[in-house]
Amino acid sequence: MKGKIGLVVGFGAGYVFGTRAGRARYEQIKKQWLKVWHLDPVQLQVTRVQEYAKAQVAAVPAALWTGAVKVVKAASAAGTPEQRLHSAVDATKDAADDVADTVKDAAADAERTTKAKTAAKPAATPKPAAKSKSAAKKTTPEAE
Incomplete structure (x- = not known):
């Protein structure tokens, strides 16, 4: 699609x-x-995308910063250069997993929020049917 x-x-x-x-x-x-x-349906989708983006903006930078700090600490730890490299690579993989989990969680939260807002909106009430001209012209026997 x-x-x-x-x-x-x-x-x-x-x-x-x-x-x-x-x-x-x-x-x-x-x-x-x-x-x-x-159109209203288009603007509804635009609103959903904006809410999703706001949720991502709030969640992802913190996870990225935490991951970067872990990588720097691993790279500057004591040990041989090879040990530090392996430690930094492992920390990078862990940080990437943490960021991916954060993004998934934020996406799930945004989806739940938009579904809740969509479900909370009252359904449009149907307009009463217009009376036909022939029905309006008919008179009741009591009126005659």
Whole structure:
């Protein structure tokens, strides 16, 4: 599915930038794109992506910093250069695993948050059906 979306986006961008129709066609395409961009389902997805990104920004730097500190300590520990190298490599692998776990946890948290927000929204209430003209014209026997 991601490949198809990328293909469509790439095709659209290529058409917009490669068209010889000029500025008028570009403006027409831009206007249509903005209509799509401002649709509620699109904006809902934009909000979800923003929330996900905020969760990642908060979690990942701390894990990266902790990992970098572990690697530096391992590389500067006592021992032969070979021992320090192996220690630093092991610390790097552990730090990478910690960062990956942090990213997975943040992604799961963001997904739970967006699902909870989506589930908490009340369903749209259906509008009452409009009365037909023929039903409005009918009179009851008591009214006559």
